[in-house]
Structures are given as C-alpha cells and as structure tokens.
Amino acid sequence: MKKLIIEKIDSLPPLPKSVIELEEFRKMSNQEPLDLLKIIEKDPLIITTVLRVANSAMFGFVSEVETPSRAISLLGVNFTISIALGTVIQSLVNTNLNAYNVSTDDFMFSSNLASSLVNTWVSKISFDLKEELILPAFLQEVGKFVISEVIIESDKKEDFLSRLEISKNISNVEKEFLGYSCARITANIFKHWNLSHNLIFTIGFVEDLEHCPKDYVEKVKILEIIKILCDIRNPLSDQNVQRALNKANEYGIDTEPLLQSIDSIKFKLENDL
Numbered sequence: 001m002k003k004l005i006i007e008k009i010d011s012l013p014p015l016p017k018s019v020i021e022l023e024e025f026r027k028m029s030n031q032e033p034l035d036l037l038k039i040i041e042k043d044p045l046i047i048t049t050v051l052r053v054a055n056s057a058m059f060g061f062v063s064e065v066e067t068p069s070r071a072i073s074l075l076g077v078n079f080t081i082s083i084a085l086g087t088v089i090q091s092l093v094n095t096n097l098n099a100y101n102v103s104t105d106d107f108m109f110s111s112n113l114a115s116s117l118v119n120t121w122v123s124k125i126s127f128d129l130k131e132e133l134i135l136p137a138f139l140q141e142v143g144k145f146v147i148s149e150v151i152i153e154s155d156k157k158e159d160f161l162s163r164l165e166i167s168k169n170i171s172n173v174e175k176e177f178l179g180y181s182c183a184r185i186t187a188n189i190f191k192h193w194n195l196s197h198n199l200i201f202t203i204g205f206v207e208d209l210e211h212c213p214k215d216y217v218e219k220v221k222i223l224e225i226i227k228i229l230c231d232i233r234n235p236l237s238d239q240n241v242q243r244a245l246n247k248a249n250e251y252g253i254d255t256e257p258l259l260q261s262i263d264s265i266k267f268k269l270e271n272d273l
Contacts, residue, residue, distance in 0.1 A: 004153070009188055015092075033069070043088070085135065095149045110231075111138050111230075121262075125257070140182075140226075143188075171227075181206075183208070188204075201213060202219045245259070
C-alpha cells in the first residue's frame with residue numbers, strides 16, 4: 001500500500017492561489033485583519049466554514065456571529081488563517097472518510113476541537129507555542145482522507161474497521177495496514193505542497209520522538225496529546241482523556257491546566273445540547 005499512498009500524494013492538485021496568498025499573509029510581521037478579510041472573501045467556502053466555526057458550541061460566543069470581519073475579531077487572525085487554510089486543503093484532498101466510518105462533519109468537529117484545545121490549554125503554557133501550534137493542530141489529520149481512499153480501493157475497509165473496533169488506537173491500526181501513521185502521511189502531503197517546515201516537522205514526528213529534531217520536541221509532545229483527545233471516532237471519550245493524561249504525565253507536562261481546558265470545553269458542548 002505504500003506505493004499507492006505515494007501515488008495518491010503525487011497526484012494531488014497544486015495549491016490554489018488562495019492558499020499561496022494565505023501563506024504569504026501568515027508570514028507577514030504586520031498582519032492586518034482587513035487584509036485577511038480581503039483574501040478570504042474571495043472564497044465562499046472559506047467564509048461559510050469560518051462563520052460555522054465561530055458559531056459552534058465550542059467557542060460559546062454570546063451572540064450569533066454573522067459577518068466574517070466579526071469572526072476574525074473574535075477568533076483571532078491566526079486561528080482564522082488556520083480555518084481558511086484547512087478548508088481549502090481539505091477540499092483538495094477530500095474524498096470521504098468511510099474507511100473510518102465517520103463523516104466530514106466529524107472531521108471538522110475534531111479539527112475545531114484541536115484548535116480549541118490549543119487556545120484554551122496551550123495558551124496557558126506559552127503564547128508563542130499557542131501561535132505556532134494553531135495551524136498544525138487544525139490540520140494534523142488531513143492525511144486520513146488519503147488513507148481512507150487507499151483502504152477502500154484496496155478492499156480493506158471491513159478489515160480496517162474491525163481492527164479499529166478492537167484496537168481503539170487509530171494510529172496503531174493505520175501503521176498496521178499502511179506502514180505509516182496519519183501523521184507521517186499528512187506531513188508528506190504538506191511537503192508535496194512545499195508548505196512550512198514548522199507544519200511538516202511538528203506534525204510528521206508525532207509518535208516518533210526518537211527521530212524528532214530537538215527544536216520540535218516540545219511542540220510534538222503537545223500535538224500528540226491533542227491528537228489523542230481529538231480522536232476522530234471518539235473525541236474526548238473517557239478512555240482518550242485518560243490516555244492523554246497518561247501521556248502528559250509521561251512527558252512531564254502539568255495535567256491540571258489540561259484537565260481544566262477539557263472540562264471547560266466539555267461544559268460548553270454539553271450546555272449546547
């Protein structure tokens with residue numbers, strides 16, 4: 001299956017102009033919200049997604065967010081960029097996630113959850129870390145679209161789902177069937193598109209600390225914990241919360257701020273039901 005994965009990545013279409021503009025904007029030292037608004041207003045899909053995210057229960061804003069400018073103001077420039085990039089990139093690799101028995105809405109929920117954890121938890125550790133991890137956290141599971149397509153084309157869907165039910169650890173099953181985890185596949189997708197080293201390295205070395213460059217170790221550890229919590233099939237399940245706390249303890253990361261963030265997000269979600 002490794003050859004098929006490589007072929008799928010190599011056949012991905014080039015990045016559209018909107019992504020290139022967003023990447024250039026993201027690298028600017030003087031980021032003006034109005035300039036970001038001009039970029040995202042060119043793409044109706046981005047606007048729709050940004051507004052949907054801003055009005056989701058995870059953020060719990062008091063009143064409905066009706067305009068993209070208001071969304072940028074509430075969500076922040078970097079988070080809005082992450083949503084915009086994620087929307088376009090997902091549309092480029094998007095087939096379906098049937099191999100995981102989940103929908104694209106489930107995928108978006110998981111991505112939003114990851115971003116919310118960065119905003120509520122990582123911001124308590126370091127503002128700079130929060131800014132650097134917003135985009136990797138939001139995009140780290142993009143490779144699942146390629147994985148799903150490969151699994152289905154190889155007639156392995158039922159076997160794959162059966163293993164997911166038994167294992168409960170998606171990464172282990174991905175490695176078992178494909179030889180690669182989603183993290184490595186996602187990183188190679190972004191390498192194919194020549195995106196930033198921070199994005200490629202931070203995502204690519206999740207669950208592979210042994211080979212991780214030392215400058216990325218802290219970010220990779222945090223991203224792995226977020227990945228566990230945002231499991232696309234069982235986000236914030238009791239089992240995954242405990243796995244995440246165990247991993248935080250293993251990495252010497254204070255679990256109290258993490259628990260506070262989890263409880264805060266759960267409270268918002270439960271009170272929206």
